[in-house]
Amino acid sequence: xxxxxxxxxxxxxxxxxxxxxxxxxxxxxxxxxxxxxxxxxxxxxxxxxxxxxxxxxxxxxxxxxxxxxxxxxxxxxxxxxxxxxxxxxxxxxxxxxxxxxxxxxxxxxxxxxxxxxxxxxxxxxxxxxxxxxxxxxxxxxxxxxxxxxxxxxxxxxxxxxxxxxxxxxxxxxxxxxxxxxxxxxxxxxxxxxxxxxxxxxxxxxxxxxxxxxxxxxxxxxxxxxxxxxxxxxxxxxxxxxxxxxxxxxxxxxxxxxxxxxxxxxxxxxxxxxxxxxxxxxxxxxxxxxxxxxxxxxxxxxxxxxxxxxxxxxxxxxxxxxxxxxxxxxxxxxxxxxxxxxxxxxxxxxxxxxxxxxxxxxxxxxxxxxxxxxxxxxxxxxxxxxxxxxxxxxxxxxxxxxxxxxxxxxxxxxxxxxxxxxxxxxxxxxxxxxxxxxxxxxxxxxxxxxxxxxxxxxxxxxxxxxxxxxxxxxxxxxxxxxxxxxxxxxxxxxxxxxxxxxxxxxxxxxxxxxxxxxxxxxxxxxxxxxxxxxx
Amino acid sequence: xxxxxxxxxxxxxxxxxxxxxxxxxxxxxxxxxxxxxxxxxxxxxxxxxxxxxxxxxxxxxxxxxxxxxxxxxxxxxxxxxxxxxxxxxxxxxxxxxxxxxxxxxxxxxxxxxxxxxxxxxxxxxxxxxxxxxxxxxxxxxxxxxxxxxxxxxxxxxxxxxxxxxxxxxxxxxxxxxxxxxxxxxxxxxxxxxxxxxxxxxxxxxxxxxxxxxxxxxxxxxxxxxxxxxxxxxxxxxxxxxxxxxxxxxxxxxxxxxxxxxxxxxxxxxxxxxxxxxxxxxxxxxxxxxxxxxxxxxxxxxxxxxxxxxxxxxxxxxxxxxxxxxxxxxxxxxxxxxxxxxxxxx
Ligand SMILES: Cc1cc2nc3c(=O)[nH]c(=O)nc-3n(C[C@H](O)[C@H](O)[C@H](O)COP(=O)(O)OP(=O)(O)OC[C@H]3O[C@@H](n4cnc5c(N)ncnc54)[C@H](O)[C@@H]3O)c2cc1C
Ligand code: SF4
Ligand code: SF4
Numbered sequence: 001x002x003x004x005x006x007x008x009x010x011x012x013x014x015x016x017x018x019x020x021x022x023x024x025x026x027x028x029x030x031x032x033x034x035x036x037x038x039x040x041x042x043x044x045x046x047x048x049x050x051x052x053x054x055x056x057x058x059x060x061x062x063x064x065x066x067x068x069x070x071x072x073x074x075x076x077x078x079x080x081x082x083x084x085x086x087x088x089x090x091x092x093x094x095x096x097x098x099x100x101x102x103x104x105x106x107x108x109x110x111x112x113x114x115x116x117x118x119x120x121x122x123x124x125x126x127x128x129x130x131x132x133x134x135x136x137x138x139x140x141x142x143x144x145x146x147x148x149x150x151x152x153x154x155x156x157x158x159x160x161x162x163x164x165x166x167x168x169x170x171x172x173x174x175x176x177x178x179x180x181x182x183x184x185x186x187x188x189x190x191x192x193x194x195x196x197x198x199x200x201x202x203x204x205x206x207x208x209x210x211x212x213x214x215x216x217x218x219x220x221x222x223x224x225x226x227x228x229x230x231x232x233x234x235x236x237x238x239x240x241x242x243x244x245x246x247x248x249x250x251x252x253x254x255x256x257x258x259x260x261x262x263x264x265x266x267x268x269x270x271x272x273x274x275x276x277x278x279x280x281x282x283x284x285x286x287x288x289x290x291x292x293x294x295x296x297x298x299x300x301x302x303x304x305x306x307x308x309x310x311x312x313x314x315x316x317x318x319x320x321x322x323x324x325x326x327x328x329x330x331x332x333x334x335x336x337x338x339x340x341x342x343x344x345x346x347x348x349x350x351x352x353x354x355x356x357x358x359x360x361x362x363x364x365x366x367x368x369x370x371x372x373x374x375x376x377x378x379x380x381x382x383x384x385x386x387x388x389x390x391x392x393x394x395x396x397x398x399x400x401x402x403x404x405x406x407x408x409x410x411x412x413x414x415x416x417x418x419x420x421x422x423x424x425x426x427x428x429x430x431x432x433x434x435x436x437x438x439x440x441x442x443x444x445x446x447x448x449x450x451x452x453x454x455x456x457x458x459x460x461x462x463x464x465x466x467x468x469x470x471x472x473x474x475x476x477x478x479x480x481x482x483x484x485x486x487x488x489x490x491x492x493x494x495x496x497x498x499x500x501x502x503x504x505x506x507x508x509x510x511x512x513x514x515x516x517x518x519x520x521x522x523x524x525x526x527x528x529x530x531x532x533x534x
Numbered sequence: 535x536x537x538x539x540x541x542x543x544x545x546x547x548x549x550x551x552x553x554x555x556x557x558x559x560x561x562x563x564x565x566x567x568x569x570x571x572x573x574x575x576x577x578x579x580x581x582x583x584x585x586x587x588x589x590x591x592x593x594x595x596x597x598x599x600x601x602x603x604x605x606x607x608x609x610x611x612x613x614x615x616x617x618x619x620x621x622x623x624x625x626x627x628x629x630x631x632x633x634x635x636x637x638x639x640x641x642x643x644x645x646x647x648x649x650x651x652x653x654x655x656x657x658x659x660x661x662x663x664x665x666x667x668x669x670x671x672x673x674x675x676x677x678x679x680x681x682x683x684x685x686x687x688x689x690x691x692x693x694x695x696x697x698x699x700x701x702x703x704x705x706x707x708x709x710x711x712x713x714x715x716x717x718x719x720x721x722x723x724x725x726x727x728x729x730x731x732x733x734x735x736x737x738x739x740x741x742x743x744x745x746x747x748x749x750x751x752x753x754x755x756x757x758x759x760x761x762x763x764x765x766x767x768x769x770x771x772x773x774x775x776x777x778x779x780x781x782x783x784x785x786x787x788x789x790x791x792x793x794x795x796x797x798x799x800x801x802x803x804x805x806x807x808x809x810x811x812x813x814x815x816x817x818x819x820x821x822x823x824x825x826x827x828x829x830x831x832x833x834x835x836x837x838x839x840x841x842x843x844x845x846x847x848x849x850x851x852x853x854x855x856x857x858x859x860x861x862x863x864x865x866x867x868x869x870x871x872x873x874x875x876x877x878x879x
Contacts, residue, residue: 073584073586166560
């Protein structure tokens, strides 16, 4: 508060404002009141840049331990923003991770000198969570080697900065594959285990974070600790889906599986509700190995199902296919042609659909990825299509995660918001199988509170298409989607960074304060990813 | 024979379009050797977005092998290898010049000047006849060159443009007279060239011309194809492949389907370079490393390695005991060679 203002207030008035004194170099309690964002079109929640107090002494101490730190625009420029492209900030210096010991030395020095450290894997966050507003940026992609593949036990031990694509590349040469990972190739294993990792097989196999068997973690005070459900379980629970608050993941042991190409089938719907009902019916019956919904428009909805084996597909054909209410490609084209023939004033929509179909569909059928009617390396096919047809310098992807029962309502309400803000957008819906024994991992995460068996997530992604929108427009859009979540008791995949004002609103003060107390204990100087969540 | 008319080019974009997706990092040999994002096309694009100058970016600019792997993966359609060649030009022209060392530069300008004054290379070769530009490495191996010629059935073109390739690599300006003399002599010919960087540039300099890499020309020959077997690892020359990606990815996909051999591609169907060939290594200033050759072989156990590029043969021979053959060495059956007159036949 400016001194001039405080001097006008009595001490009672100041304490009534509940602004608690904050120790220099640390972050105080979340200043955003639980109803602060209601009705406010945009709330700028980027943290202030760290003031650099004691930087020189810290750098000297760090270099004395042999840790290399790069400074200047060339070293720092590559980290100026994340995939969202709306939060910008530069670190004072960059450390490329090479070993757990080096990360430990960094965190110890940072703890002593109270210098913030922001960890970054692929940097595919969208709310600035992996952007450093001063301090050190620790780039984990330097630690990106596969350490051991156990083809019999079906596990892999890898350094955590590895891109999922890098991991897939090495596993594939051994005829193996990971279980589930984000559809973007360049997110890292460590970054993903900290936030979730949803794939089109998550309705069956769960999220990436659930594939982790054990982790090597460097705690915020610089101890190197191995943890799992049976060893240092509490740390494991906090680090998994923990947004990098409780430690830096340096190595991970993950479940893997034999590689299979997949048979991909598409069904088209003109109703979002019907498509979601069918998706949920298939998921509940375990009728396919992969399932998800991707829309071109809310009246052109694509339900994809895919199979790892001919047997699974045969069972689907026998038991489930006839129950689906979607059309094949040709049938849907006829249906759409009829629809627009009766509504010629909506020709613009029809042309958009046609253009999108012409641009996007061939991407999923490129011959070099197809053999005998089956798709190989699906993540590459999807990821390349995602970047090519949905990617841009601004990726704004708010989402809602709910229980099965409340999902349709959430999607329909979110869809109405999208319509208000953008001419074109895509919705991506998937189920996420939950593991009862991992309930502790899910606390204060993207998994909605209280949901037991399967959650559903929907991403609302505007098509930017070269248009220029203000940050206010994006923020208002995100707020409108997140307000639905607050109203419905949902959760979000991306609740940190610029959206952290929602954390108390969705999870409640008691839970957030519990985690904040744990964070303060684990990270006394609050240096690690300090502005992301608290 | 595959169609040789290139699709209408889509206008490339510049570094400002970089969205930071990092797809180019995944395929970059200079990143693989260092695991530092500054050493990648993304690092260079992002640093320029922050106002970095060529001099400040000298290390990655020199480390880039111009393999072109980053170009086809970039969803923003940035001409990344073109961007890096432009940066090299700026770096070379900076005062005082940082690289290459003056001796190399001096030799190169002498070569370029000499070639500028030389008569055009045509004469013996009639216009429209397909020609072969084998490059200095292949010319140095007379036996292999004879086999190549027998297989592709093309006339040797006297001028390989080796000085032009070196100038492109170093970012040295090519004298107008030299470049135009070279291109005028080539105009109207169908061209098979061993150097992928030259082919890539010819695509721009001689749009509409028929061009093919030597590897592709050889592997179209039935005599070669019939000797490719599923236990072979076929190593594609990356520069030519990435310089004409949409067409080449289809071509090699068919080669793979027909012969069953495995290809030196990653999961993005990018040709993994078998050598890093950074500028310093090419100029003999820094020892070569075998990171790429080892990475290519990791988890693969081919019975033979078939290479299109002679430098790759040397790299594999350094790191493994597996027999390494140049693709021309597969074509043994003269009868099969006779069945088609030449590679463009
Ligand atoms: C185009 C696009 C497509 C996407 N598709 C999907 C999808 O299909 N499914 C899905 O689940 N998500 C998807 N996402 C979201 C994205 O994949 C996740 O945010 C991502 O998994 C994060 O991984 P990362 O390596 O990029 O992490 P970063 O963005 O680098 O970091 C994420 C968070 O974790 C912290 N962190 C990073 N590394 C570590 C570490 N080693 N130890 C501790 N903390 C760490 C960071 O500080 C940050 O807070 C997509 C995003 C984009 C932009
Ligand atoms: S041309 Fe090759 S070495 Fe250079 S940046 Fe692109 S991928 Fe990396
Ligand atoms: S692939 Fe293109 S857009 Fe993506 S990071 Fe590299 S240069 Fe940038």
